[in-house]
Amino acid sequence: MSAVQATGSTGSTGRRPAAKPPRRSPFAWLREHVVLILGILVLAYTFVPIAVVVLMSFNEPISEQSKIYEFNGFTLDNWLNPCEDPSMCSALGRSIEIGLLATLLATLLGTLAAFALVRHQFKGRSTSNLLIFMPMAAPEIVLGSSLLAMFVAAGLAGQLGFWTIFIAHVMFCLSFVVVTVRARLAGMDDALEQAAMDLYATPAQTFWKITFPLVFPGILGAAMLSFSLSFDDFIVTNLNSGNTTTFPMYVWGVSRRSVPMQINVVGTVMIVISLAIVLIGQSRARRQAA
Amino acid sequence: MxxxxxxxxxxxxxxIIPGALWLLVFFAFPFYSLIATSLYDPTGSDFRGYQMTYAFGNYVDVVEAYWQPLLRSLLYGAIATFFCLxxxxxxxxxxxxxSGRYKTLMLVLVIxxxxxxxxxxxxxxxxxxxxDGFIVNTLQLLQVLGDDGRLLATPFAVVAGLTYNFLPFMVLPLFASLDKMDYRLIEASRDLYGNPVVSFFKVTWPLSLPGVVSGTLLTFIPAVGDFINAELLGNTNTRMIGNVVQSLFTxxxxxxxxxxxxxxxMTMILAMVLVYVRRAGTEELL
Amino acid sequence: MSQAADKQAVERTGGSTTLGKDDHTTYDGLRLRALTKSFATFTAVDDLDLDVPRGSFFALLGPSGCGKTTTLRMVAGLETPTSGTILLAGDDITATKPYQRPVNTVFQSYALFPHLDIFENVAFGLRRRKQKNVESEVKEMLDLVELGPQARKRPAQLSGGQQQRVALARALINKPEVLLLDEPLGALDLKLRRSMQIELKRIQTEVGLTFIHVTHDQEEAMTMADTVAVMNKGVIEQMGAPADLYENPRSTFVANFLGQSNLIDGTVVGRSGDVVTMDMHGTPVSVPAGRSHTASERGWIGIRPEKVLIGAPGEALDAPGNTIPGGIVTDVSFFGVSTQYLVRMPWGQELQVFQQNTGRVTIFRKGDAVELSWRPEYAFLLDHAQDASAGADKVGADG
Incomplete structure (x- = not known):
């Protein structure tokens, strides 16, 4: 039956050019590109708040009394004095510090675990897989409150701060690192390492000349993901921070009062840096492939 | 290969041991602590300390007190997930x-x-x-909103915020499964069914189901637990379960x-995920 | 396959060279003795004995899963044998690591290092062994495989045929005692494959190294190798020069796997001197004793389709000896250079006949009555205990 329909429809397409004038109506063009246009509209929608962030980074400060968050005039002051509120910059510094440290440890532990899972057979493999999957499936509020419950039970309620945040961040970044590196490692052809061994490379040489350089982009990607997860985290951090303030917590705090426009400077810088990293990575990848 | x-x-x-140990001590064990904490004597406090009394009544109490934000979270999460989809x-x-040759560029722009x-x-x-913003003014002009109608501090704003913030979690898995698909299949079905709508529901949609399942999960789970949107864009009547947990703790x-x-x-989410994944028939996701 | 046949196969291979403990140290080629590799559920290579003379182009031919790749990987050191020994130029290398062996492999997937350019891929082995003159040697090798201008490109930028040549150059440059090629042309299209076959043969002649070429393509094995070993189910069925294997197969598997064969049931009537006389469904036929590979009373009389002559009943065919009347043409395929017939014989079997289109022959039509005939010296006799269809499923083996 489908064959009959197929011939039928092929026949009608064959006849169509003769029946219709060669110039196509704008309506036909629209119909052909409707999905792309809708897609671009969705994409544009995701950029609306970003435009606001960039715009507000050039906004005159909002007075203490005014509760309305709106644009009142152009200025470069926010960019020239990013640390007008020193507590914002110290929160920012702390976020970067925690982000770097947590990324370092999570990337290290996660990469080792990924190698274990892809390359080695050991008891508890599937349990380990579950243990790695679960933190990604749990809502942040549950991760955060669990950790807090344990810290409190351990009598550490008074010790909450930099190191408890660090512990929490390593915990939730770890799974993402494992998943990213594991995918890269599993996608690698085993024959490459065998070829290296066949070409007189010792196991250590094989690892450093072949395996590591090939997995490295995955590790780098995992580290960048880790940093952005850590840097941006609010929910888990807020529960386990004690009196320590990170950048997202600072924003949370000021959002209830008056918002210093410098946070938009930080937001703009973040997106510029990340875009630059992604685009440079893309163009390098393209140059290597071309 | x-x-x-x-x-x-x-x-x-x-x-494996360093990483697994970290997760065991700082993820699995804390979850056990959380369950233990939930069964403490509710009359305890920070100063006097808590006693383990297996107070299962706590569960009844919190459901009675907070069933509204609990249901609201699931509802907002589900609606936001639908819009994201x-x-x-x-x-x-x-x-x-x-997207043709702009595929990579568009992907970068999504993130x-x-x-x-x-x-x-x-x-x-x-x-x-x-x-007094542009959107509200326009909607008021178009009579979509009443003269004193507002968007901020409404459930609409919260759901819109959730939809916006978790969109990439939906787009990326969907893209991954659509990109793997052979476009000739869609062309073949256009040829066989003629109608683009029919061929979408008969061919494209079923083939993209793995992406749909992982995308909806990746969106729904964090959306339900989120309270930043509810706090910044909502009002006291849009409190979600995350707000409640957070303020009860801190x-x-x-x-x-x-x-x-x-x-x-956590239990509700796990149960829903299991049922959903089994229904969708993509258990290999877990 | 039966155990008896296994044993026979081993004896046959063993028989091709003189076996002796003393000459292990003097033999300068590759020698495998009682090599066995068992996996959890099956035995991939079963008690294999094999001698590969130095400087030869040796092909290991067999269907997929016959154990040829496992044998190759054991020689390379990428698999550890369950038992047995591997001797190379007199040294026992059974337990040495892959990077300690003077053996290099051209992998089926090429396994070119994607993050290194062509030059560095080829230089890899030299650099690991801290050789001098890397620069000039690599240049020379790249010229040999005609890839000089591509030296600074990445593997992904090359075509399949070029990648294949890089893989070859990367292995060759180390001047290994033995070069192993694991289905090296499998990923290329037919045309490129034929030209690479000639290329490989040229390079082997030029460098004079021992090549062991694993393939499931019988044409490839026969056109390239000096010696072909046909492998099946973990053992070597038969080994020899390509023409010997084709003309005088010793088992039904070889008869079917290498080209095509008509195998006809027959009973031995008498053995006298150098001729075995058979009764083939009522027709007396003879087979030279040197081409008889069974001692029992029944056997498969084998004849290659292109050796069979076809003619109208009573027509004088140029074949004194075996003439079988009573055939009916059931199928005709015209190929241009030849015509292929299926002829149903009085006992119900359909025989294949390939006829050269010399221009003088009559082309028969479906339903025509014909007579078949062949010269007795082309026939061979195989053990009746073997499966007459073994190895015939070549299409499956290719996939």
Whole structure:
């Protein structure tokens, strides 16, 4: 039956050019590109708040009394004095510090675990897989409150701060690192390492000349993901921070009062840096492939 | 490709143990602590300490007290997930099949807005939806909103914020499964069924189901637990379960209640995920 | 396959060279003795004995899963044998690591290092062994495989045929005692494959190294190799020069796997001197004793389709000896250079006949009555205990 329909429809397409004038109506063009246009509209929608962030980074400060968050005039002051509120910059510094440290440890532990899972057979493999999957499936509020419950039970309620945040961040970044590196490692052809061994490379040489350089982009990607997860985290951090303030917590705090426009400077810088990293990575990848 | 040979021996343990131990101590054990906390004597406090009395009554108490935010969270999460699915599918489909040589660029642009701070970009929605803002004024002009109608501090604003913030979690898995699909299949079905709508529901949609399942899960789970959108864009009547847990822990110091609520949330999500995944028939996801 | 046949196969291979403990140290080629590799559920290579003379182009031919790749990987050191020994130029290398062996492999997937350019891929082995003159040697090798201008490109930028040549150069440059090629042309299309076959043969002659070429393509094995070993189910069925294997197969597997054969049931009537006389469904036929590979009373009389002559009943065919009347043409395929017939014989079997289109022959039509005939010296006799269809499923083996 489908064959009959197929011939039928092929026949009608064959006849169509003769029946219709060669110039196509704008309506036909629209119909052909409707999905792309809708897609671009969705994409544009995701950029609306970003435009606001960039715009507000050039906004005159909002007075203490005014509760309305709106644009009142152009200025470069926010960019020239990013640390007008020193507590914002110290929160920012702390976020970067925690982000770097947590990324370092999570990337290290996660990469080792990924190698274990892809390359080695050991008891508890599937349990380990579950243990790695679960933190990604749990809502942040549950991760955060669990950790807090344990810290409190351990009598550490008074010790909450930099190191408890660090512990929490390593915990939730770890799974993402494992998943990213594991995918890269599993996608690698085993024959490459065998070829290296066949070409007189010792196991250590094989690892450093072949395996590591090939997995490295995955590790780098995992580290960048880790940093952005850590840097941006609010929910888990807020529960386990004690009196320590990170950048997202600072924003949370000021959002209830008056918002210093410098946070938009930080937001703009973040997106510029990340875009630059992604685009440079893309163009390098393209140059290597071309 | 040669079949992966997994080596036996000590090295595997040495490699997995540091990471596994970290997750065991700082993820699995804390979850046990959370359950224990939820069963403490509710009359305890930070100063006097808590006693384990297996107070299962805590669960009844918190459900009685907080069933509204609990249901609201699931509802908001589900609605936001639905909107994400609609918007995300259009975007993912356009990138996968219609973007031509701009595919990578469009993918980068999908992620780009979300590389800036979650809180900062949510605050800009606050500005966009503000009472005297451009959007509200336009809608009032068009008589969609009444003269004193507003968007900020309404459930609409919260759901819109959730939809916006979790969109990439939907787009990326959808794109991954659409991109793997052979576009000739869609062309073949156009040829066989003629109608694009029919061929979408008969061919494209079923083939993209794995992406739909993982996308909806990746969106729904964090959306249900989120309270940043509810706090910044909502009002006291849009409080979600995350707000409650957070304030019970940090403001009220009512650990048993907060613990019980967290456990309930986690259990509900796990149950829903299991049912959903089984229904969708993609158990290999887990 | 039966155990008896296994044993026979081993004896046959063993028989091709003189076996002796003393000459292990003097033999300068590759020598495998009682090599066995068992996996959890099956035995991939079963008690294999094999001698590969130095400087030869040796092909290991067999269907997929016959154990040829496992044998190759054991020689390379990428698999550890369950038992047995591997001797190379007199040294026992059974237990040495892959990077300690003077053996290099051209992998089926090429396994070119994607992050290194062509030059560095080829230089890899030299650099690991801290050789001098890397620069000039690599240049020379790249010229040999005609890839000089591509030296600074990445593997992904090359075509399949070029990648294949890089893989070859990367292995060759180390001047290994033995070069192993694991289905090296499998990923290329037919045309490229034929030209690479000639290329490989040229390079082997030029460098004079021992090549062991694993393939499931019988044409490839026969056109390239000096010696072909046909492998099946972990053992070597038969080994020899390509023409010997084709003309005088010793088992039904070889008869079917290498080209095509008509195998006809027959009973031995008498053995006298150098001729075995058979009764083939009532027709007396003879087979030279040197081409008889069974001692029992029944056997498969084998004849290659292109050796069979076809003619109208009573027509004088140029074949004194075996003439079988009573055939009916059931199928005709015209190939241009030849015509292929299926002829149903009085006992119900359909025989294949390939006829050269010399221009003088009559082309028969379906339903025509014909007579078949062949010269007795082309026939061979195989053990009746073997499966007459063994190895015939070549299409499956290719996939």
């Amino acid at each position: 040669a079949e992966t040979v997994r080596r036996r021996g000590r090295t595997g343990y040495l490699l 609609v918007l995300g599918y259009v975007l993912a489909y356009a990138i996968a099949f219609k 780009a807005p979300f590389l800036t701070s979650f809180l900062v970009r949510t605050l800009s929605w606050k500005l966009l939806l503000a009472d 403001d009220a110091n009512d650990y048993p209640a907060a613990g019980a609520l967290s456990v309930i949330l």
